[in-house]
Amino acid sequence: MAGLLFGTGGVPHSASLNTTVAGIERIAELGLGCMEMEFVMGVKMGEDEACLVAEAAARKGVKLSAHAPYFINFNAREPEKIRASQDRLLKTARIAALCGAQSVVFHTAFYLGDSPEEAYNKIKKYLEEVMLQLRQENNRVWIRPEVMGKQSQFGTIEEILDLCVELEGLAPCVDFAHWHARTGIFNSYQEFVSILLQIEERLGRVALDDIHIHFSGIKYGAKGEIKHLNLEESDFQYIELIRALKDYKVKGLLICESPNLEDDAQLLQKAYNAIVP
Ligand SMILES: [Zn+2]
Numbered sequence: 001m002a003g004l005l006f007g008t009g010g011v012p013h014s015a016s017l018n019t020t021v022a023g024i025e026r027i028a029e030l031g032l033g034c035m036e037m038e039f040v041m042g043v044k045m046g047e048d049e050a051c052l053v054a055e056a057a058a059r060k061g062v063k064l065s066a067h068a069p070y071f072i073n074f075n076a077r078e079p080e081k082i083r084a085s086q087d088r089l090l091k092t093a094r095i096a097a098l099c100g101a102q103s104v105v106f107h108t109a110f111y112l113g114d115s116p117e118e119a120y121n122k123i124k125k126y127l128e129e130v131m132l133q134l135r136q137e138n139n140r141v142w143i144r145p146e147v148m149g150k151q152s153q154f155g156t157i158e159e160i161l162d163l164c165v166e167l168e169g170l171a172p173c174v175d176f177a178h179w180h181a182r183t184g185i186f187n188s189y190q191e192f193v194s195i196l197l198q199i200e201e202r203l204g205r206v207a208l209d210d211i212h213i214h215f216s217g218i219k220y221g222a223k224g225e226i227k228h229l230n231l232e233e234s235d236f237q238y239i240e241l242i243r244a245l246k247d248y249k250v251k252g253l254l255i256c257e258s259p260n261l262e263d264d265a266q267l268l269q270k271a272y273n274a275i276v277p
Contacts, residue, residue: 005033050098068106075109149178149225181220211252
């Protein structure tokens with residue numbers, strides 16, 4: 001990775017059309033560097049379109065990632081729901097690879113009343129089957145379980161890092177807004193640095209040289225995340241986060257998921273560039 005690239009979760013609002021190719025073109029016009037394709041309601045893109053997307057991304061120099069469908073739960077009770085979750089993740093990884101994307105992000109699971117340990121062991125088993133299949137297909141896209149914002153969701157930083165240590169081909173999607181919402185803390189320079197150091201300690205410097213970050217303002221309560229907000233409407237100390245990322249020379253993609261998408265992505269990029277190292 002050349003540096004830290006900023007982009008949007010989905011097609012920017014100001015794109016001429018609500019298509020992935022138009023989104024890529026708009027990202028380039030805005031001077032941003034990346035975009036996450038939101039397959040959150042299902043993977044509807046075909047192989048022909050994926051090739052056009054790959055061509056547009058290469059031509060415009062825009063890096064891509066993909067977000068798998070929301071309907072995934074690797075801790076589901078019913079075997080058919082586990083299989084459907086595996087299939088949705090595989091399908092996303094296959095189309096993402098055709099698009100030239102380097103990472104696939106997904107929401108791993110809900111605890112559904114299980115202890116974190118029980119959930120972890122089940123999730124690891126079923127996820128390992130997916131990783132094996134992808135390796136057989138020679139698909140080298142990073143599969144990135146996301147740090148989640150609600151207490152009911154699997155995905156503390158610790159849990160995500162544990163999975164990444166244990167399973168080859170897995171890397172974290174570090175959602176700083178979710179972690180702040182879940183804990184009520186982690187909103188200062190020192191706390192952000194502590195997360196970066198924790199990642200480095202568990203996964204090595206390589207994880208900070210190719211990171212995948214989700215970020216937005218966030219509204220939260222006792223149970224964690226309520227909804228995403230624009231940065232200026234939230235309590236997030238985003239300048240402190242940006243400063244920590246710059247000081248520790250973190251490289252990779254930062255995907256902005258504020259409701260205003262490209263406005264906050266540009267705000268963050270400007271703030272980042274304004275910090276003199
Ligand atoms: Zn997500």
